[in-house]
Amino acid sequence: MKIFVITGAGVSAESGLGTFRDKDGTGLWARFDPMKLATPEAFRRDPGEVHAFYNARRRNLLASEPNAAHIALARLETGLAERGGNLTLVTQNIDDLHERAGAARVLHTHGELLKARCVICGETSLWKDDLGVDDPCPRCGKKGGLRPHVVWFGEVPLHLDEIYGALNDADLFVAIGTSGSVYPAAGFVSQARRRGIRTCEINLEPSDNADQFDERRYGPASEAVPAWVDEIFVADR
Template sequence: MRFGSDGCNLAPMFERKPPKNVFVLTGAGVSAESGLGTFRDRGGMWARFDPMRLATPEAFAADPDTVIDFYNLRRRGVVAATPNPAHVALARAEAALGERGGRLFLCTQNVDDLHERAGSRAVVHMHGELLKGRCTACGGTFACPGDLHVADACPRCGAVGTSRPDVVWFGEMPHHLDAIQAALATADLFVAIGTSGAVYPAAGYVRHARAQGIPTCELNAEPSDNADAFDEARYGPASETVPAYFAALVS
């Protein structure tokens, strides 16, 4: 049974046994109210910029200065942003479940660090982290809180001109896939927050969960591309839906 954004109650999710291991997938929508833009919505990042010129290995090879400047701009935005109530609610839920012997596995498609700054202790960044750099020569990663430059030397191996943002570009393999699959296999609730449902493999996780008999719920500003795959949904601002949902979950 599904409900829209008119305030009606959802199906009685909490009448069943409270979940112990919760798998949470977050996307750009969870950080939108912190001032960080989404990607695939009307007016989103990829409506204003061509991802093929800014977010592929080929683009970086052809014009590294332009690509790095784009990510420097985004990094400054992340540094200036602050966590919103949705981030805080997830950190509190992680702590509450941990106190009961459970676990909240937080898998994010976001490259910002707002989950960590809100207090989440174990965050899996499947699309990398903007506040890190990666060397294409040695493969090492390093902290990158400020601007990155093409001429920078890798702090690990010393190679010059080989540093790039540690983010997953189009055509590259997401990070931590084995850990994500293992967490899905042991979850007893799957919740997607602020995701477009258009980017794979993340968009396919809800169907993996349902195939295992795991209840699924979508918290989003509006229905995602794969909204029909969820058992339940709440639509509205993440700063409202996420705190309300997880307060009831761990009460």
């Protein structure tokens, strides 16, 4: 069995990481203006403010731990491989909780918070400390060029060719903890349906495109995802 899973902020919420577009108005972008913190223009205008925002998020991430949903997906990856199948795990999250839970291969379509990218030489480096305008690039040594390795509004998501290739080859498409409002990821379910691939949503509440899924499961990710993984293994015996 080939399963394609995309995860959003909802899968990491129970680890203490904020979501972005909660329907009750408590998401991250309800408290902070993304146009001032998450665009290339904002970074050029005030890199210090942008760095401060992502430094706080980086410290929060380093103090967090994977939850049962992350662990279950890592277990799914291993179990499918043992049965001759595979899991394509794509995340919109910039945290590393899937990896810390044991997932061997994760496609971060929105980048990774614990990395810095140099706009001068283009190289990406692991970065777990606070990041500032005076930090030199570990590769080229120049200052003033490091930015968080995240995809900002107006930028193209990463790994799209690989993602669409895996999606078209899947037997099952599953969206976990996503709002269904951020494209191109929100359009993956439509692509799967056009290919005749069964679709499933696992979420705390219905997403914006919930009506496009064949199967819908709602509840905390730490409960719903492990239960679903257990059912996959039973069905695949």
